[in-house]
Each structure stands twice: as C-alpha cells, then as structure tokens.
Amino acid sequence: MKYAFIIAGVLFIALTIAAGLIWVERRLLSVWQDRLGPNRVGPFGLLQVVADTIKLFFKEDWVPPFSDRPVFVLAPGILMVTILLTFAVVPFGPDFYVFDSNIGILFFLGNSSLGVYSIVLGGWASNNKYSLIGAMRASAQMLTYEVFMGLSLMGVVMMADSFSFCKIVETQKGGWFFIPQFIGFIVFFIAGIAETHRLPFDIPEAEGELIAGYHSEYSGMKFGMFFVGEYLGITLISALISTLFFGGWLGPSFLPPVFWFLFKTFFFICVFILLRASLPRPRYDQLMELGWKILLPLSLLNLLITGAILIFLK
Amino acid sequence: MISILRSMWLTFLHVFHKTETVEYPEVKPYLAPRYRGRIVLTRDTGKNERCVACYLCAAACPVDCISLQATEDEDGRRYPEFFRINFSRCIFCGFCEEACPTYAIQLIPDFEMAEYDRQNMVYEKEHLLISGEGKYYGYNFYKNAGVDMGVKGKGEGDNEEKPVDVKELLP
Numbered sequence: 001m002k003y004a005f006i007i008a009g010v011l012f013i014a015l016t017i018a019a020g021l022i023w024v025e026r027r028l029l030s031v032w033q034d035r036l037g038p039n040r041v042g043p044f045g046l047l048q049v050v051a052d053t054i055k056l057f058f059k060e061d062w063v064p065p066f067s068d069r070p071v072f073v074l075a076p077g078i079l080m081v082t083i084l085l086t087f088a089v090v091p092f093g094p095d096f097y098v099f100d101s102n103i104g105i106l107f108f109l110g111n112s113s114l115g116v117y118s119i120v121l122g123g124w125a126s127n128n129k130y131s132l133i134g135a136m137r138a139s140a141q142m143l144t145y146e147v148f149m150g151l152s153l154m155g156v157v158m159m160a161d162s163f164s165f166c167k168i169v170e171t172q173k174g175g176w177f178f179i180p181q182f183i184g185f186i187v188f189f190i191a192g193i194a195e196t197h198r199l200p201f202d203i204p205e206a207e208g209e210l211i212a213g214y215h216s217e218y219s220g221m222k223f224g225m226f227f228v229g230e231y232l233g234i235t236l237i238s239a240l241i242s243t244l245f246f247g248g249w250l251g252p253s254f255l256p257p258v259f260w261f262l263f264k265t266f267f268f269i270c271v272f273i274l275l276r277a278s279l280p281r282p283r284y285d286q287l288m289e290l291g292w293k294i295l296l297p298l299s300l301l302n303l304l305i306t307g308a309i310l311i312f313l314k
Numbered sequence: 315m316i317s318i319l320r321s322m323w324l325t326f327l328h329v330f331h332k333t334e335t336v337e338y339p340e341v342k343p344y345l346a347p348r349y350r351g352r353i354v355l356t357r358d359t360g361k362n363e364r365c366v367a368c369y370l371c372a373a374a375c376p377v378d379c380i381s382l383q384a385t386e387d388e389d390g391r392r393y394p395e396f397f398r399i400n401f402s403r404c405i406f407c408g409f410c411e412e413a414c415p416t417y418a419i420q421l422i423p424d425f426e427m428a429e430y431d432r433q434n435m436v437y438e439k440e441h442l443l444i445s446g447e448g449k450y451y452g453y454n455f456y457k458n459a460g461v462d463m464g465v466k467g468k469g470e471g472d473n474e475e476k477p478v479d480v481k482e483l484l485p
Binding site: 030031032033034035036274275277278279 | 318322324328329334
C-alpha cells in the first residue's frame with residue numbers, strides 16, 4: 001500500500017513539475033526579457049497550463065497520410081515512458097523512492113539511450129525532410145553526448161563505490177560531490193542539456209532552420225507529449241544533478257529532506273531556463289567539436305585523475 | 315567560457331530591470347490629441363452637420379472606404395443623405411481629414427473598435443455623427459463661404475471685409 005502511494009507521489013510530483021514548467025519557463029523568460037509573461041489566466045497566470053492543455057486536447061489530432069502510422073503514434077509515448085521510468089530510481093527523500101536499484105545510474109543511462117528512439121522514430125515516421133534532418137541531428141547529438149555523460153558520472157560512481165543513487169546520496173554526507181568532481185559536474189551538465197536537446201543545444205528542433213525538427217508533423221496531444229517530455233527531461237536532469245553532485249535530499253534538518261531535494265532541483269531547472277534566455281544556438285559542427293574534442297578528453301582526464309587519487313588514498 | 319558565464323549573469327540581472335509591458339486593458343496608453351484613430355463627423359456651432367457632401371474625402375481616400383450621397387434640404391443646404399465608412403478597409407491615413415474643406419470629418423484618439431462580426435465594422439452616419447465640434451471649436455464653414463445659409467449677413471463672415479458702398483467712393 002505504501003508502495004502504491006510512493007509511486008503515485010513520484011508520478012504526481014514529476015508530472016506536476018513538468019506541466020508547471022510550461023508556466024514557469026514562460027514567466028522566467030519574460031522576467032529576463034523585461035516582460036511580464038502570461039499573467040491573465042488565474043492568479044499570476046497559473047492556470048495557463050490548464051488553458052494550454054485544454055487547447056491541446058481540442059486541437060485536431062492529425063496523423064499525416066504519408067506517415068508510417070503505428071510508429072508515428074508510438075514515438076511520443078516512448079519519450080514519456082523512458083523518462084518517467086527513470087524517475088523510479090531517483091530518491092526524493094531518505095524513504096521516498098520507488099526502488100533502490102544497485103544499477104541506478106546504468107538504468108538511467110540505458111533509459112536515456114532508449115529515449116533517442118522516440119525522436120529518431122518520430123522523425124523517420126513523419127516522412128518529411130525537415131523531420132528526418134532533425135531526427136538525424138538528434139541521434140548524432142544524443143549518441144555523442146551520451147558517451148561522456150556516462151563517463152562523467154564514473155567519477156561519482158568511483159567515489160561512492162556504487163551505482164545506486166541512494167548510496168551516492170548517503171556518501172555525500174561527508175561533502176557534496178560537486179567540489180571533488182567539478183569537471184564531472186560541468187561535463188554532465190552540458191551533456192544533460194544536449195541530452196534533453198534544450199537550448200542552446202536545441203539543434204534537432206532549431207525552429208529557425210528546421211521548422212520544428214523531428215516533431216514538425218505532430219499536432220494535438222502527440223505534440224503535447226513531446227512538449228511535456230522535454231520538460232520532464234529537464235526535471236530529470238536537474239533532479240539527477242542535485243542527486244549526484246549536490247547531495248540530493250541532504251540539507252539542514254529544519255526542513256524535510258524532500259523539500260531540499262525539490263529546492264535544488266528547481267534551482268537547476270531555473271539555470272536551464274536561464275541558459276535558454278541568454279545563449280544563442282551553436283552551429284552543428286561546433287556542437288560536435290565541443291563534444292568530441294573538448295568534453296570527451298576532459299571527462300576521460302577526470303576519470304583518470306579521480307581513479308589515481310582514490311587509489312593513492314587507499 | 316567566461317563570455318558565456320558573463321552573458322548568463324547579464325541576463326540574470328534583468329530580474330532587477332523595469333518591465334516594459336503595459337497591462338493594456340487596465341492601463342491605457344496616452345494618445346496624443348492629433349492621434350489618428352476612429353473617424354467622426356462633427357457639427358458646427360449651430361449644431362448643424364458640418365459636412366457639405368462635397369465627396370472630397372471619398373476622392374482622397376486611398377482605399378475607397380468612404381461612400382456617401384449628397385442631397386439638399388429645403389434651404390438648399392447640402393448634406394449627405396447617407397455617409398458610410400467601412401472601417402475594415404480604413405487605414406487611418408487621415409487623408410479625408412486633410413481633404414475636408416469644412417473640418418467635418420475628423421480622426422480622434424480612439425482605437426478600440428474591435429468587433430466579432432465583420433459587418434459591424436461598417437459605420438453608418440448615425441454611428442459617425444457626434445454632437446460636438448471635435449478638434450476645431452467655433453469653426454463654421456458658412457461663416458467663411460460665399461454661400462448665404464442664414465448664418466451670416468453680407469460682410470459679417472470671418473476674414474471678410476465689409477461690402478464696399480460704391481456710391482461712397484465718389485470723389
């Protein structure tokens with residue numbers, strides 16, 4: 001019974017945050033652009049999310065006749081499922097997690113790899129030039145950044161001596177990992193942006209060049225799934241950054257641990273949005289160069305140094 | 315890397331800037347007195363219509379949104395039988411106001427003319443005609459014109475000299 005409550009709680013929190021982000025992002029962006037943003041629907045415009053959802057539901061759910069129908073319909077769901085599955089291993093608090101897997105990080109990496117399928121298949125099934133280019137870019141970008149997304153986490157794994165998120169958080173009682181693993185943190189953060197293909201790395205969507213990239217043929221709630229999937233991705237990466245590098249639910253005890261976890265997560269979500277507000281999109285080859293020539297050697301170096309120091313200390 | 319962090323910081327500082335948004339329905343913008351908005355037909359000091367139905371506004375209108383029909387009352391005073399402005403076509407250029415010899419047609423600082431039905435954008439004379447004088451107080455065309463409409467006696471108009479009594483000019 002308790003188990004069901006936790007699952008429901010995790011789903012509720014994840015989906016509420018993801019949906020609320022639609023409003024949060026628009027309000028924050030407008031603050032940083034000296035505007036007001038949506039403030040009409042409900043108090044502070046909070047019901048904007050409801051209005052948007054109603055609008056999405058009432059839109060015509062058009063499946064293009066030239067598309068590969070079953071794949072086209074399936075693709076947006078894969079994104080949601082893979083990201084929501086990963087939330088299962090994220091500890092929201094000391095007793096607030098769905099299951100404590102001893103391969104938690106691998107589970108996350110595997111799921112995010114599966115998430116690429118959603119975009120590639122969505123772009124492929126759309127049978128549209130722009131979608132295909134977007135899907136190609138997405139697959140190349142996500143495969144590239146996945147390589148050292150995993151490598152950047154290995155330093156944390158070595159220090160905690162475990163793949164389990166709960167164990168990693170416990171280990172950080174002696175000090176948060178972002179100080180010894182600063183390079184790992186930076187690399188993971190950049191890889192996380194690229195993995196969720198958020199701005200400035202939104203090259204697969206690049207509305208200026210590719211209209212909307214892989215989801216240009218999607219409408220109605222199928223588009224909504226990609227849309228919310230992106231916000232879920234941001235939430236997940238932010239949650240993982242705070243879990244792996246900033247002590248997760250650890251924090252002063254005058255507030256419950258769940259609060260600290262959500263607070264840190266929300267902070268990184270805001271950083272994601274700040275990145276969108278301030279940085280332009282790099283060129284495609286620049287993105288690849290940054291990945292293979294700078295971030296990959298950097299994460300390997302980080303791995304080497306961390307390993308050396310750990311062996312030395314032993 | 316430094317420039318990226320710097321631009322992020324500068325963007326963040328915008329939190330403390332003043333927002334540029336004007337919350338329109340609650341906060342109305344200031345409109346200058348000569349703002350070119352909704353078109354009205356004005357009346358003169360004697361509360362008669364200023365319009366003499368000369369068709370100059372309709373001729374000047376670049377989008378042909380004004381249509382009218384001239385007629386005369388029993389005194390021979392010209393006035394429009396109907397006067398119709400299609401505001402879905404109007405571009406608010408103000409040429410009609412410039413063309414008008416009697417200051418009858420005027421553009422006023424009001425732009426809130428949105429309608430749900432396009433047909434409601436067509437304003438007839440009863441919608442256009444106002445009871446006041448608009449921007450030009452005290453102006454009466456027939457005090458300047460040569461036509462006698464009972465407004466002024468001979469030589470009593472604005473900018474008009476008294477009639478010369480030819481018999482007084484004897485040497």
